[in-house]
Amino acid sequence: MTADGAPPLRPPPPGRRTFTFPADPDLVGPTVDRVMDECGPRAPSDSRRRLALRIAVAEALANAVLHGSGADPGKRVAVEVDADDRGVEVTVADEGDGFDPGAMADPTLPAARERARGRGLFLLRRLTDGVRWDRSGSRVTLVMRS
Amino acid sequence: MGYSVEHEGDATVVVVAGQLVVGNRRELKQEVVSRLGEGEDKFVLDFEDTRYIDSSGLGVLVSLSKKIRQQGAELRLAGLDDDLRTLFELTRLDTLFQIADDRNEALADL
Numbered sequence: 197m198t199a200d201g202a203p204p205l206r207p208p209p210p211g212r213r214t215f216t217f218p219a220d221p222d223l224v225g226p227t228v229d230r231v232m233d234e235c236g237p238r239a240p241s242d243s244r245r246r247l248a249l250r251i252a253v254a255e256a257l258a259n260a261v262l263h264g265s266g267a268d269p270g271k272r273v274a275v276e277v278d279a280d281d282r283g284v285e286v287t288v289a290d291e292g293d294g295f296d297p298g299a300m301a302d303p304t305l306p307a308a309r310e311r312a313r314g315r316g317l318f319l320l321r322r323l324t325d326g327v328r329w330d331r332s333g334s335r336v337t338l339v340m341r342s
Numbered sequence: 343m344g345y346s347v348e349h350e351g352d353a354t355v356v357v358v359a360g361q362l363v364v365g366n367r368r369e370l371k372q373e374v375v376s377r378l379g380e381g382e383d384k385f386v387l388d389f390e391d392t393r394y395i396d397s398s399g400l401g402v403l404v405s406l407s408k409k410i411r412q413q414g415a416e417l418r419l420a421g422l423d424d425d426l427r428t429l430f431e432l433t434r435l436d437t438l439f440q441i442a443d444d445r446n447e448a449l450a451d452l
Binding site for chain 2: 221311318
């Protein structure tokens with residue numbers, strides 16, 4: 197028991213958790229916090245890798261809200277967090293038509309560097325240990341080892 | 343994000359606190375574009391108190407950079423920590439912006 201009599205906080209047990217939230221840009225930040233809480237100690241302990249996971253989750257959620265859902269709060273984005281001793285997998289799915297991730301231009305090329313958009317997928321790939329899309333492109337899974 | 347605007351000599355310093363992300367990026371853009379429209383022509387964006395910037399935030403910075411340059415004004419970024427520096431290097435945006443270690447260095451360079 198803690199000093200105030202409440203039971204001590206424990207990290208979430210390993211396993212898979214799912215939830216949904218409205219496709220509202222203002223909810224991306226709080227949802228990133230929730231995902232990181234769900235990952236608990238199974239997220240990387242190294243602070244830079246932990247930050248990388250946080251940024252990648254934010255990118256995946258923002259893509260689903262902005263591009264997959266048109267920032268329409270009437271649509272919902274589904275999130276699945278699968279955490280075990282090997283690390284975490286975070287899956288984000290939207291109701292949109294999807295896209296072809298392979299068709300996105302490399303934003304680091306000189307011709308693309310001054311474009312305002314197109315860096316989200318690049319960051320997903322660079323900051324995580326693995327990224328998988330389903331065939332439609334509307335469901336993405338981020339892999340981050342502990 | 344919270345942000346505050348300060349004036350140092352003839353430069354406008356915008357201090358970005360917390361995060362520059364999809365949910366709040368437009369506030370920063372509107373603030374800077376509005377001041378650009380009023381004739382202010384030297385800008386420092388100070389990220390000393392910024393935890394992280396997502397791709398939407400980077401996009402706004404790229405967009406502001408173009409607008410500022412088109413108006414003949416100047417922009418410096420300052421106060422990026424190691425993580426944010428890495429983000430700029432990964433995306434090669436370190437080659438697009440003039441980045442100073444801190445606000446004073448940025449102001450001296452304007």
